[in-house]
Amino acid sequence: MRRSDGDARRAQLLEAALHALSERGIVDLRIRDIADAAGVATGTVHYHFKDLDDLLVAVHEEAVDRFVGARQEMVAALPDARDKALALIDTGVPEDASDILVNALYDLNTLVRRRAVHRTMSRALTDQQVTLYAAVIEVGIAQGHFSPAAASADVAANAVALEDAFGIYITSFGGRFTAARARTLMRVHLAEALRCPGLASDLKEDIA
Amino acid sequence: MRRSDGDARRAQLLEAALHALSERGIVDLRIRDIADAAGVATGTVHYHFKDLDDLLVAVHEEAVDRFVGARQEMVAALPDARDKALALIDTGVPEDASDILVNALYDLNTLVRRRAVHRTMSRALTDQQVTLYAAVIEVGIAQGHFSPAAASADVAANAVALEDAFGIYITSFGGRFTAARARTLMRVHLAEALRCPGLASDLKEDIA
DNA sequence: AGTGATTTTGACTCTGGCGTCAACATCACA
DNA sequence: TGTGATGTTGACGCCAGAGTCAAAATCACT
The missing domain is CATH 1.10.357.10 (Tetracycline Repressor, domain 2)
Incomplete structure (x- = not known):
């Protein structure tokens, strides 16, 4: 089990999401923005969140x-x-x-x-x-x-x-x-x- | 000129938009919702607003x-x-x-x-x-x-x-x-x- | 190095909504 | 009643973005 990896990435994504949300606003927020802010592919965001x-x-x-x-x-x-x-x-x-x-x-x-x-x-x-x-x-x-x-x-x-x-x-x-x-x-x-x-x-x- | 018609419709659309906005929320608001609330087709909304x-x-x-x-x-x-x-x-x-x-x-x-x-x-x-x-x-x-x-x-x-x-x-x-x-x-x-x-x-x- | 589990990737599909438009309706006025 | 201007309709094209997925990468453990 590599639980810590998953948790770390999840935390990183939340951090990135806070930035993306603050920047783009909730109306214009895209999964893409969060992925970009975290420096990962969009698929990664979908993997960690339903x-x-x-x-x-x-x-x-x-x-x-x-x-x-x-x-x-x-x-x-x-x-x-x-x-x-x-x-x-x-x-x-x-x-x-x-x-x-x-x-x-x-x-x-x-x-x-x-x-x-x-x-x-x-x-x-x-x-x-x-x-x-x-x-x-x-x-x-x-x-x-x-x-x-x-x-x-x-x-x-x-x-x-x-x-x-x-x-x-x-x-x-x-x-x-x-x-x-x-x-x-x-x-x-x-x-x-x-x-x-x-x-x-x-x-x-x-x-x- | 049928200015009053246009103005009346515009006012009606704003009224409908207030209702639709309050109901759906700004994130989920669609032109469709406003048209429905006003009882008109979507094209009408586009005609009155850019x-x-x-x-x-x-x-x-x-x-x-x-x-x-x-x-x-x-x-x-x-x-x-x-x-x-x-x-x-x-x-x-x-x-x-x-x-x-x-x-x-x-x-x-x-x-x-x-x-x-x-x-x-x-x-x-x-x-x-x-x-x-x-x-x-x-x-x-x-x-x-x-x-x-x-x-x-x-x-x-x-x-x-x-x-x-x-x-x-x-x-x-x-x-x-x-x-x-x-x-x-x-x-x-x-x-x-x-x-x-x-x-x-x-x-x-x-x-x- | 081999194995399987976990994680990442990005191309792809598909949905849903915006904006366009040609046809139609309605009105004011002659 | 005819005519043009104004307003209305809803089908359609288009595309942005969500979510899927098969393949690749990475890791833990042996």
Whole structure:
């Protein structure tokens, strides 16, 4: 059995698919594009995935895993809830329109309204993000830094919604809506919702 | 000249296209679907529009016009800024996943990242919505009902972002995220951001 | 080196949808 | 009622791209 070979190739194809998807867009995406991006023949793609639908489900899974994985590690590493919150803001918003993961994720969102599998994954992503925010808020309350008027779950839901929308704006309006503005808006909002003025200040590392 | 005939048919085709788009999704949308929805032959669609791209641009225009048009009238008709704000919340969030206009709009968003024309229209839509909210906030300040800590433009931008994200959730997660929850979250947020507790109460008509 | 299992290749077939077009229908106006 | 302009039809040609497959390549193990 040469299982590892197959797995490695599969991972390579998913990576290539993320790039191809981000580049061509889901409407124009061809098997050919993925093969090209991976530097293999089209037959190879068909060998590893039943059809395009099958592949897109795998790509969606991969994208969701990558997106939440990075953030969870980041947040866990920081002790102060204010730092955690700022880290969430930084990692939740794409730097610019070239963010492959975010582009792919939003293109895949088109399928969410048609295919139950994709709906499940998209919902999972949103839920995980809300849970992550809610947990940080709870920690912040315990640490005495946050004292929100609304329920933690509500504040968290709003924060994630803002992230999602800003992600779309940044990847869609290329340059006319910047990551910097998105982060400012989010900090201003969270500072108010959590009653923690420090979040609005520009000091990222080590809040005074 | 039978200009009116042509225009009427064109409008009918745009209407049909909105339905077809919402039903099939942009990935699977065929000229055939639009023709069927309009009850005409495929040749008729080709006669009125150069190609699918051309048609989708027209559909996008139509969708944007409809979306903002309804809201502007609604807001202008109400004198009290708090009522205006509540009306904005109500009309900015789709009732459920069956909202054709919103479904079409989000599907068209996929093209925003590829085609400049669509980018322009999508940006225009967002800008108009932000302007609308900002104007209402200004009126509210003048009336003495709102006293936001942040700039009007920022509060407006956040409100529109929330609307957009919630619209996606409602149309995507069908039933698991309701319009009622979206409106509650928006009211809670605006009540705090505008320092106007009345917005959070359930009284829609005639705030006490 | 031989053997069989696994993986890769790219030429091929086939489906399905776009856009064309010639014929037909409908209308305005004389 | 005739005439030309405008609008409609659906069969057809064409081709892009999905998926198939037989042959070749690569690997693990002996």
